[in-house]
Amino acid sequence: MPTKILLNGSNGRMGQAIAAAAPDLGLILSGAIDVGENAAAHIDACDVIIDFSSHRATHALLELAVARRKPVVIGTTGHSAGEKTHLLTLAAKVPCVWAGNFSVGVNLLFALTRRAASVLGADYDAEVIEMHHRFKKDAPSGTAARLLEIILEERKLTAAALRHGREGITGERTSTEVGIHALRGGDVVGDHTVMFAALGERIELTHKASDRAIFARGALRAAQWVTAQPAGVYDMQDVLGLK
Ligand code: NAD
Numbered sequence: 001m002p003t004k005i006l007l008n009g010s011n012g013r014m015g016q017a018i019a020a021a022a023p024d025l026g027l028i029l030s031g032a033i034d035v036g037e038n039a040a041a042h043i044d045a046c047d048v049i050i051d052f053s054s055h056r057a058t059h060a061l062l063e064l065a066v067a068r069r070k071p072v073v074i075g076t077t078g079h080s081a082g083e084k085t086h087l088l089t090l091a092a093k094v095p096c097v098w099a100g101n102f103s104v105g106v107n108l109l110f111a112l113t114r115r116a117a118s119v120l121g122a123d124y125d126a127e128v129i130e131m132h133h134r135f136k137k138d139a140p141s142g143t144a145a146r147l148l149e150i151i152l153e154e155r156k157l158t159a160a161a162l163r164h165g166r167e168g169i170t171g172e173r174t175s176t177e178v179g180i181h182a183l184r185g186g187d188v189v190g191d192h193t194v195m196f197a198a199l200g201e202r203i204e205l206t207h208k209a210s211d212r213a214i215f216a217r218g219a220l221r222a223a224q225w226v227t228a229q230p231a232g233v234y235d236m237q238d239v240l241g242l243k
Contacts, residue, residue, distance in 0.1 A: 100142025
């Protein structure tokens with residue numbers, strides 16, 4: 001039996017990519033909804049919910065998933081740190097895969113970034129640069145935010161270390177700051193570079209997405225996987241067995 005999906009944000013770029021990729025991976029849409037439409041009307045027919053919509057939609061969708069005990073895949077980004085903490089508590093009541101990026105390549109980039117930050121140490125200045133299409137509504141991207149989290153964890157720093165762009169007389173760079181720079185333009189699907197720069201050498205880890213089908217396929221793989229899991233919040237590293 002194919003896994004049945006309730007897709008939230010179905011008119012969007014990701015919604016359309018998921019609808020297009022689902023049949024090849026053995027999943028079908030039992031419901032497809034967008035802004036203003038009622039998720040509750042479709043919830044009973046689905047095995048799993050996939051959400052690629054707006055950060056404003058996540059809370060109500062998770063409340064519905066918890067009430068009806070349905071697994072969820074959340075791909076939507078743009079939640080504030082406070083919002084996310086609250087939402088994760090709710091999400092943990094059902095099987096939930098939450099990932100800022102569903103691509104296999106980016107998930108390998110996460111693992112490589114952790115290794116590089118650990119081996120290179122604080123003498124290597126860490127900066128993250130991301131670029132996305134002109135229509136993207138939030139910055140920095142969820143993927144960049146995850147890369148930053150990994151660097152902060154390895155360097156034992158807090159979010160106070162982050163420098164969102166630089167302007168004016170900033171003074172010399174300190175070893176306890178991590179820079180983040182968001183570029184926007186054209187139709188770029190998603191580029192991320194993590195740079196570790198020391199005196200005399202520089203390492204750059206770059207991933208470039210050229211087709212959003214990679215996120216769609218990853219989210220569908222997560223949807224199939226999560227239906228067999230106990231309640232809890234998982235990420236793509238769990239789905240891919242990278243932990
Ligand atoms: P988009 O703007 O093309 O599509 C978003 C869709 O959601 C639109 O059709 C919009 O009408 C709909 N929507 C808005 N508010 C809604 C609501 N309250 N309820 C239901 N639908 C609602 O955006 P996109 O490029 O498809 O991206 C959607 C989200 O997914 C963004 O947050 C984006 O950053 C994120 N994203 C995540 C990944 C990942 O791998 N995790 C990859 C790409 C995009």
